[in-house]
Amino acid sequence: MNNIQPLLQVSKLHKYYTDGNVRAVKDVSITLEKGRIYALMGSSGCGKSTLLNLIGQLDHVDRGELKYQGLPTEKSTINSQFRRQFFGYVFQFHHLIPVLTLRENIEAALIHNRMTTSERRLRAETLLQDMGLKHRMDSRTIKVSGGERQRAAIARALANNPSLILADEPTGNVDSKTSQMILTHLQRYVKQQQSAMLIATHDTQVSSIADVVLHMKDGEIVSVDDVTGTNCV
């Protein structure tokens, strides 16, 4: 019997679009536990990104319940502080701020923390160094390659030591070498920090690092491959 408190519980989640005519997510229930990597697989348009956005509180849930570390969420409790402390987002397109350097982009994610400027700077530099971007930290986003941008975006996602990393096609726009580096880094982070990661992907290389693979079709989770043998649905 597993007595560990789940990190996130999703129950009967629904999301409608176009005035209720399109159901993007239908009756999804999953449980995410610490220290595990979950891959969300399915064809394009099956609702992977929508589910990720709903879990990450980037979009409103129409029906269903989300419990973060056992606590049900209400609209009032989901604020920027919660989002900052709990989630780390990795988007398919890096979504860095173009007017800032790579280091400043990481610092931007840290400015609400009670850190001095030098502490914040040091933290940003350490994260970029870990991602092999020490030589690029003072370069503007537009001056670096796509792979470097994506690595910087991952460094930013990890800046606040999030409990749950939500990654939407994190290696969709990078070469296989960078892809491998990114995945290795994320995997190491999850295991070391005992956090969790939910990756939306249709790349089997990505799903190969997952402990659990959730298959989605037409907004529903249709099957689960659990390599550890734990039932998460």
Place this chain on the structure above:
Amino acid sequence: MLRFGAYYALRNVLRTPVRSFLTLFSLAMIISLYTLLTAISNSFADQMSGLMDQEGVDIVVQSKYATNPLSSLIPLEQVRQIRDMKEVKSQVPIVLGRKRFANRDMIYLFGIDGIVRIADKLGISLTGGKLYSPDTNEVLAAQRVLKSQHLKLGDELNFPQQPPLKIVGSFHSWISFFNSSVICDLNCARQLLHKSDKTNMLFLSLHNPRDVDKVIAKINENNPTLLPIISGEFSGAGMVKNLFYLSDIVAFTTLIIASIILINTFLIEVHERTKEIGILHAIGWNKLLIVYVFIIESLVLTISAGLLGFISSIAFLKYLQSAYQKIQVFLPDHLDASMFLYSLFICVLIAVISVVIPSYYATRLRIQRALNSE
């Protein structure tokens, strides 16, 4: 946190340098116009009040529909009628008008009877020479006139087809109205200005100052074309009051236009940066910090525009002073620090007002939609 927010705001201002420059430039021109209008309007009010709100003078009389003393003309018959009123202790008539030198430069000529009695009250202080004698062609010239015409005491002022005037004294006045003028005896001025049967203004002193209302009622009754004003209440009188209102409306309109330009610029910014604002929300920036960034951007633009606008208004003022001598008399000598601080205050006000609507849009963005926007 605030320092980083301010840095990010600054980078945003520099992100589209041409647009920022054009916004800044148009704001600067508007603020310049506003500063200049306000300064001229205040100066005009000060000039008029300084001229007409005299200590020891109970009532000032001018033509009813005159916008300034130059356009006021009172027939001598009415002057005599007022002088003969039993409540009136003394009367100082003033004649004034423009004169051009042979080199086309223009000055104002004041004819004042009894300069000794009234010099202090008009803020005139003698800086050299002596006061002119009655019934002579002697004049007092403002220092600025002497300097601009390269004249000195003892020289003669020559106007085309007029007898020469001898400069016997120089003066300066805190009412800049007088600093572009020469002052001479009333009869001399009447002759030079061809106003033998008219006076521009009358200053009345009463035996009993409590009779002011009674005398005003009498003047109004007997002379409907005249406007008697209680000394000290000039700035609220007749057409002048309307002029001040007009100037206020124009100044206020310029501020509205400045605000609209800025609101429009920031609405475009919010639209173009929708995705970026979504990213900031996603990485945990709170709404207040996003609003703070917009306020800083707005302040950077408006305060820079304020500085540029104030410097331009000084340049415009100098240009107006040298190029438009007809209105020189109404212009302030300079723009002082209080005017600068006032302009800055207005800039801050515009900055804050202008970011309210764009910030509201920015903070209300749905994160997921913002992130997916193109």
